[in-house]
Amino acid sequence: MTIRPLVIIPDPKLRLVSEPVKEITQEIRQLADDMLETMYDAPGVGLAAIQIGVPLRMVTMDVSKSEDERQPMVLINPEITWASEEKRVYEEGCLSIPEYYEEVERPDRVRFRYMNLQGEVIEQEADGLLATCVQHEIDHLNGVLFIDYLSKLKRDRVMTKFKKAARREAGA
Ligand SMILES: [Zn+2]
Numbered sequence: 001m002t003i004r005p006l007v008i009i010p011d012p013k014l015r016l017v018s019e020p021v022k023e024i025t026q027e028i029r030q031l032a033d034d035m036l037e038t039m040y041d042a043p044g045v046g047l048a049a050i051q052i053g054v055p056l057r058m059v060t061m062d063v064s065k066s067e068d069e070r071q072p073m074v075l076i077n078p079e080i081t082w083a084s085e086e087k088r089v090y091e092e093g094c095l096s097i098p099e100y101y102e103e104v105e106r107p108d109r110v111r112f113r114y115m116n117l118q119g120e121v122i123e124q125e126a127d128g129l130l131a132t133c134v135q136h137e138i139d140h141l142n143g144v145l146f147i148d149y150l151s152k153l154k155r156d157r158v159m160t161k162f163k164k165a166a167r168r169e170a171g172a
Contacts, residue, residue, distance in 0.1 A: 001037040004052040006095050009162045014096055015143040018048070018055045021076045024119055028058070032074045032117055035060040040070075044095045046133045048140030051096050059114075059137040063129045078114035078138055081123065083107035090132045092146045100158055104149045106135050 007013050021028060031054060039047040039060050049058040057077045064071040088108040093101045110131050113123040126134055136146055147155045 001033045003041045004034050004038050006038065006042070007051050007053050008166075009097050009145070009147075010159060010166060011096075013050060013053055013055070014140070014145060016050060016055045017143050018050050018057045018141045020057050021115075024076065024115075024117060028056075028076070029117060031056070031058065032060065036062075036072050036074070039095075042095050045129070046137045047095060048137050050140055057141045059134075059141070061130070061133050061137060063133055074117050075112075075114035075134075075137075076116065078112055078134065078141075080110050080135065080138060081113050082111040083135075084109040088132075090129070092132065092136060094136070094146055097145070097147065097158065097162070100147075102147070102150055102154065104132075104146050106132060106149075110135060112138070 031049065035047050035049060035052060035058065038052055039045075039062070045063050046059065046061040049056045059075040059078055061073045061075065062071055084107045086108040087105045089103050089105045091101050092104045093099075108131065109125065109127045111123060111125045112134050113121065115121050139145070139148075147158055
């Protein structure tokens with residue numbers, strides 16, 4: 001397992017629409033391992049493959065509270081199949097937008113379908129943190145970031161901050 005470097009805004013890769021995984025190969029299993037390792041190291045509760053620069057429809061998540069009882073999930077080609085009318089507000093963050101947190105309103109409950117690493121199709125319902133997390137991660141597969149749900153003012157402010165930081169890093 002390898003910890004891979006995270007892709008940070010304003011990197012345009014984060015706006016790509018990821019491609020479906022066609023077959024669960026050894027490389028896909030390796031990618032899942034690396035994603036989990038990178039996510040736990042960060043630490044974060046969810047990671048999409050594009051966040052380590054791989055434009056494939058794959059997500060890892062673990063919303064368990066304690067490190068002793070890890071519940072790693074690997075979602076291949078996940079999709080939301082139903083979302084509740086009721087919304088809830090949750091403070092979100094993103095490994096690609098470090099140290100920035102803001103409240104986002106999303107459906108309170110969702111049903112989602114995905115394939116696991118064994119090739120089984122699973123459909124499951126979620127609420128709470130898992131519901132927020134799965135919506136946030138599936139957004140990444142479509143090039144959508146949580147800051148897209150904020151006011152233009154807030155989004156511009158965070159983009160400007162990270163653009164400046166990227167320029168400094170490039171030495172420009
Ligand atoms: Zn994210």
